[in-house]
Amino acid sequence: MRRVLVMTDTPGLSVAVVGVGYWGSKHLRVLGGFPEVHTVAVDPRLPTMPDYAHLLAQGRGFTDLTEALPHVDAVVVATHPTSHAPLGHQALAAGKHVLVEKPLATTAADARSLVAAADAAGMVLMVGHTFEHNPAVWLLRELVQDDQFGDVYFIESERLNLGLYQSDVNVILDLAPHDISIANFVLQSEPTSVTTWASRHVHPLHEDVAQLRLLYEDIGVEATLHVSWLHPQKVRRSVVVGTHQMAVYDDLGLDERVRLHDKSVEPATDTDLRVSYHLGQVVSPVVQGAEPLAVQDRQFVHSILTGGPPGSDGRAGLAVVRVLEAAQRSLHEGRTVALAEIDAAGEGPVPQPSRGLVNGTANGTANGSANGTTKATGRGSHVWVDPVH
């Protein structure tokens, strides 16, 4: 049973953002723009942070979560990945609703225990799968689910840059959560096995270049992901290829974020090895909507206040962490790893992911349909730019 009760004396909802670095500062900005939300910043570096140090004297800033907990109803964890599970547990144990940044945890056991703790306490647990709140990704999902591509053959994604080397995790745990969550969300499925290739070039411990092959055996689809911190160009691209159509989603494409290619290849006959090509139009649907982080945080607040389901919930977070753990094991053991092996090592059956159509749509509303008005020459309409991830 979900607790909807707001527990502090502060009017409205009081939310602590734990970790006020690159991404946590964005949560503070977004949440601070909601009239019913009162924000509190938590970071050991706060006294030396020019933009936030003044919050300490105002009672709106703390250097650790323990001090902040009595003053808040909910917590956003935006610290380094290895601290997600302990901080999430601390907040849930104190009866707070929690949004944990991606990845939900660094092991499936930790992710599973967060989901169980939130269920037991009746608190909201959400994960920061920002792309599940992105209208371009909603459009891809609707096109796939409406069979516009025909049968999907595969998804390919690239997330490359001269990136920020993380101190506690490798590039797989840092960047692949985005692409795994996109693939799971668009396909409305979860992979059955993972094969990983990765290499270390700069960091002594952490792989900086990796390729993952996810097999969605139940639906006969393969997803290949390429993630890198060591690449001369910034690339954020996903490609969906089906029997009838293909699409390219370029997250850096300011005017044409999604391009649909009416292209396909067919065998001439069952016995003739030659193929025939269908080459139709390229169109770019209008993709319009609010900043995905704002949509995500709005859902978190809404879920707390109304008891409604959060979009990317703890189970969606666990689904991604299972794949990450399988990917790490595949890397270390040099073989394909079945997700069932990860579950066998866990405690009991995997809770069913809840992948309801609770997220918004490609036209930017929270509950409508992704009708994505299509224009032949294609000029997208965009209102946000995410500079890093």
Ligand SMILES: NC(=O)c1ccc[n+]([C@@H]2O[C@H](COP(=O)([O-])OP(=O)(O)OC[C@H]3O[C@@H](n4cnc5c(N)ncnc54)[C@H](O)[C@@H]3O)[C@@H](O)[C@H]2O)c1
């Ligand atoms: N959803 C997205 O699109 C997205 C994008 C970028 C980063 N992230 C995630 O956000 C998280 C933070 O990434 P970042 O790039 O902002 O890192 P960062 O290094 O810029 O910031 C982390 C902050 O956490 C603080 N911190 C560390 N331990 C703490 C603790 N115990 N209590 C309070 N504060 C603590 C650090 O002092 C630092 O200010 C990561 O998990 C990352 O994966 C998500």
